[in-house]
Amino acid sequence: MANIITAIRIVCSIALLLFPAFSPPFYSLYIVAGISDMIDGTVARKTGTVSALGS
Numbered sequence: 669m670a671n672i673i674t675a676i677r678i679v680c681s682i683a684l685l686l687f688p689a690f691s692p693p694f695y696s697l698y699i700v701a702g703i704s705d706m707i708d709g710t711v712a713r714k715t716g717t718v719s720a721l722g723s
Contacts, residue, residue, distance in 0.1 A: 670708050673708040676704050683697050684701070
């Protein structure tokens with residue numbers, strides 16, 4: 669599960685390059701990426717998941 673959340677964050681990070689800085693889509697993706705980072709860490713700690721992708 670944590671790897672899926674990490675993959676979502678990677679996709680959001682790449683998608684940020686497609687939008688002009690400080691535009692509403694840019695902020696939306698930035699927020700989604702930030703929230704997914706917090707959720708990923710919590711899920712990985714609770715499940716004891718460690719992977720090369722997540723680290």
